[in-house]
Amino acid sequence: MRLDLLQALNAERAARRAAILVTALDGSAQRLVREAGIGADPLAGELAARLRAGKSGLAEGGNVFLTVHVPPPRLVVIGAVHISQALAPMAALTDLDVTIIDPRTAFATPERFPDVPLLAQWPEEALAALPPLDRYTAVAALTHDPKIDDPALVAALRAECFYVGALGSRKTHAKRVERLAQAGLDEAAIGRLRAPIGLDIGAVSPTEIAVSVLAEIIAALRKAAP
CATH class of the missing domain: 3.40.50.720 (NAD(P)-binding Rossmann-like Domain)
Incomplete structure (x- = not known):
C-alpha cells in the first residue's frame, strides 16, 4: 500500500469513519474510498453493501478486491x-x-x-x-x-x-x-x-x-x- 493511502486510512480509522480500499488484482491501481464518498464511486452499490456487511472480498467481476475497514460498533x-x-x-x-x-x-x-x-x-x-x-x-x-x-x-x-x-x-x-x-x-x-x-x-x-x-x-x- 502506498504511504499516502496508509496515512489517509489511518486518519479515517482514528476518527471512527469507515473506508474501503479498492485494489486492482493486476496491481495496476489502488484507491481509498471514504464512506462519505461512496455514492460518487463507480462501485457505489457494491461498496455500500460491503460496508453494511462489514466484510471484505472480491467485487463482482473479480477484477478488484475490496478491503473493508469499519469502526467496531x-x-x-x-x-x-x-x-x-x-x-x-x-x-x-x-x-x-x-x-x-x-x-x-x-x-x-x-x-x-x-x-x-x-x-x-x-x-x-x-x-x-x-x-x-x-x-x-x-x-x-x-x-x-x-x-x-x-x-x-x-x-x-x-x-x-x-x-x-x-x-x-x-x-x-x-x-x-x-x-x-x-x-x-x-x-x-x-x-x-x-x-x-x-x-x-x-x-x-x-x-x-x-x-x-x-x-x-x-x-x-x-x-x-x-
Missing part, C-alpha cells in the same frame, strides 16, 4: 434494568462493545453486570467521559425515567447514531416527542427514534424484549434503509 445502554441484564451478554456475543449507564447505584452494581463496563453516573457525565457518540454507535434507553433517558436520546439523535431506541408505550412516546422537540430536535431527527423499542415479536419477558431490541439493532446496522 458500540452499544450504549441507558438503564441498569432487567432487560439490560439480558441484553448486555447477548450483544457482546454479536461483537457489540457494550457500556451500561445508570446513576441509580442500587441498580448499577458489578454484581448485576459482571464483565460489562458500568458507569453509575448521569448520562451527561458518562457520555462526556466516553468516546464521542457517532454513526457506529447504538443507544438504547430503558429506564422509563425522562430525567435519565432524555439527555442520552438528545445526544444520540444529534450525533446521528445508527440506532436510537427507547422503552415505553405509544402514549409515553407521544409525551417524549414533545420533550425532544422542546429540547431543539427537529421532526426528522425525532423520527429516527425507534419507540416502542424492539422488533414487534410479541415479546413479554425482559429476556424476550432484549432479543427484540438486539434484533432491531442488528437490522439497523446491516440492512439498507428502505
Whole structure:
C-alpha cells in the first residue's frame, strides 16, 4: 500500500469513519474510498453493501478486491434494568462493545453486570467521559425515567447514531416527542427514534424484549434503509 493511502486510512480509522480500499488484482491501481464518498464511486452499490456487511472480498467481476475497514460498533445502554441484564451478554456475543449507564447505584452494581463496563453516573457525565457518540454507535434507553433517558436520546439523535431506541408505550412516546422537540430536535431527527423499542415479536419477558431490541439493532446496522 502506498504511504499516502496508509496515512489517509489511518486518519479515517482514528476518527471512527469507515473506508474501503479498492485494489486492482493486476496491481495496476489502488484507491481509498471514504464512506462519505461512496455514492460518487463507480462501485457505489457494491461498496455500500460491503460496508453494511462489514466484510471484505472480491467485487463482482473479480477484477478488484475490496478491503473493508469499519469502526467496531458500540452499544450504549441507558438503564441498569432487567432487560439490560439480558441484553448486555447477548450483544457482546454479536461483537457489540457494550457500556451500561445508570446513576441509580442500587441498580448499577458489578454484581448485576459482571464483565460489562458500568458507569453509575448521569448520562451527561458518562457520555462526556466516553468516546464521542457517532454513526457506529447504538443507544438504547430503558429506564422509563425522562430525567435519565432524555439527555442520552438528545445526544444520540444529534450525533446521528445508527440506532436510537427507547422503552415505553405509544402514549409515553407521544409525551417524549414533545420533550425532544422542546429540547431543539427537529421532526426528522425525532423520527429516527425507534419507540416502542424492539422488533414487534410479541415479546413479554425482559429476556424476550432484549432479543427484540438486539434484533432491531442488528437490522439497523446491516440492512439498507428502505
